[in-house]
Each structure stands twice: as structure tokens, then as C-alpha cells.
Amino acid sequence: MKRIVDVYKDRGRELVWTYVIHLGNLEFHPAQIDFEQEALRLSQLDKRGTPNELSAKARLTVR
Secondary structure, three states, X not given: OEEEEEXXXXXXXXXXXXXXXXXXXXXXXXXXXXXXXXXXXXXXXXXXXXHHHEEEEEOOOOO
């Protein structure tokens, strides 16, 4: 399963980065929060900000 997740700075809701996150397999069906947590984890690895100043929001997909 794949989702687009936007990462924001908490103050002012400034868009920092957008990730395309791919999670899951046949046994695991990720929830929206799983995608958002993965985007925040990647943001820390990419040095986009500290954990207490970032938030993430997965985009809803329309089929």
C-alpha cells in the first residue's frame, strides 16, 4: 500500500517535505498513522527538523 504524506513544521503549518511511503504486504495492512509515523521517522533521518517541531498528514487517496 502506498500513500503520499506531507510533513509540516508545527508552527505556521509550513510544508517541509513530501514523501511517497510504501508500507505493507499480504499480512500487514497499515493504518494512516503508520504512514505518518514513517514519514516523521524519515524526516529525522533526512535532518528536516526535530521530532517536537514536525507533524505529518497522509493524503486521502481517491480511487
